[in-house]
Amino acid sequence: MACMRAGVFVFGILLSVCGFSQPQPRYDVVLRGARIVDGTGAPWFLGDVAVTGETIAAVRTLPSHTAALTLDVSGLTLAPGFVDTHSHSRGAVFEVPAAENLVRQGVTTAIEGPDGSSPVPLAPFLAKLGRTPLGINFGSMVGHGSIRASVMGS
Numbered sequence: 001m002a003c004m005r006a007g008v009f010v011f012g013i014l015l016s017v018c019g020f021s022q023p024q025p026r027y028d029v030v031l032r033g034a035r036i037v038d039g040t041g042a043p044w045f046l047g048d049v050a051v052t053g054e055t056i057a058a059v060r061t062l063p064s065h066t067a068a069l070t071l072d073v074s075g076l077t078l079a080p081g082f083v084d085t086h087s088h089s090r091g092a093v094f095e096v097p098a099a100e101n102l103v104r105q106g107v108t109t110a111i112e113g114p115d116g117s118s119p120v121p122l123a124p125f126l127a128k129l130g131r132t133p134l135g136i137n138f139g140s141m142v143g144h145g146s147i148r149a150s151v152m153g154s
Contacts, residue, residue: 116143
């Protein structure tokens with residue numbers, strides 16, 4: 001029996017020395033104990049969110065993982081970004097490109113033009129948008145009112 005235990009011990013050391021052990025992942029930030037709404041329609045669940053660089057690396061309970069920064073967010077809710085499908089921020093997106101007013105509310109995507117008004121032609125607007133460092137995702141539709149005005153006038 002002692003020989004078998006010694007063999008298991010030696011085998012464990014060999015696995016460790018040969019690099020077969022699984023290292024613990026190291027994240028930049030772990031948000032612990034959040035009420036997570038994942039956007040799938042499933043009920044919320046308690047868990048952790050790990051971030052590495054600008055990437056969400058894990059969404060689950062991470063009891064033993066380490067991070068450079070760990071934040072206790074118990075009692076708070078984490079959700080994927082919300083989409084503002086009826087935005088009027090066509091001008092504001094250039095005045096305040098970081099869009100802190102939207103980000104603080106959880107809005108990560110804004111869509112411009114669904115009510116009929118939009119820049120026409122759209123290409124110059126999109127080119128300017130592409131040169132602007134935005135804090136959110138931004139999309140634009142060609143509004144029906146803008147098309148009508150371009151074709152028929154007011």
